[in-house]
Amino acid sequence: MTALALIREAAACGARLSLSGDRVRVEAPPGSLPAELRARLSDAKPALWIVLAQDAQPARLRSLAKMAGCPIGYVDRLHPVEVAEYAHYPDADAVRSLQHLAACRACRERQCRPVTCATCARFLPDALNPDAGMGQCADGFGSDGPATFPSAPRHCEGWRAQT
Numbered sequence: 001m002t003a004l005a006l007i008r009e010a011a012a013c014g015a016r017l018s019l020s021g022d023r024v025r026v027e028a029p030p031g032s033l034p035a036e037l038r039a040r041l042s043d044a045k046p047a048l049w050i051v052l053a054q055d056a057q058p059a060r061l062r063s064l065a066k067m068a069g070c071p072i073g074y075v076d077r078l079h080p081v082e083v084a085e086y087a088h089y090p091d092a093d094a095v096r097s098l099q100h101l102a103a104c105r106a107c108r109e110r111q112c113r114p115v116t117c118a119t120c121a122r123f124l125p126d127a128l129n130p131d132a133g134m135g136q137c138a139d140g141f142g143s144d145g146p147a148t149f150p151s152a153p154r155h156c157e158g159w160r161a162q163t
């Protein structure tokens with residue numbers, strides 16, 4: 001079952017899912033969520049987090065881009081994995097990153113390129129071997145098992161040297 005389907009199923013039971021920092025928060029009336037659904041939500045928290053972060057980020061990033069002097073168009077063209085990554089950044093770090101994005105053509109080209117499985121915000125890297133690009137699709141594509149995808153650094157050397 002996909003993360004979106006789980007969110008819809010929980011909503012049908014009266015639950016509301018949201019992000020609280022790096023955690024997925026589930027609010028529901030007492031007794032409204034069956035134990036089986038609670039267990040599935042708990043197991044799917046990484047995938048749920050990605051979906052919820054992707055939905056919450058654009059407005060935050062647009063306001064931070066204004067503060068950073070970064071054109072809003074750059075934010076609107078950000079790759080989904082970049083949008084999800086910004087959810088981990090405190091506002092001050094996001095502003096620094098957006099300032100760098102405005103100044104660095106290489107980062108704009110890398111962060112605004114077409115989506116592939118490995119760079120999709122719904123790609124779940126394998127916890128045991130993320131550097132090898134192993135992982136799964138949170139939406140269930142390729143559900144016959146993990147697949148190997150290329151992994152590429154998302155920021156230029158200049159940005160990594162600054163952080």
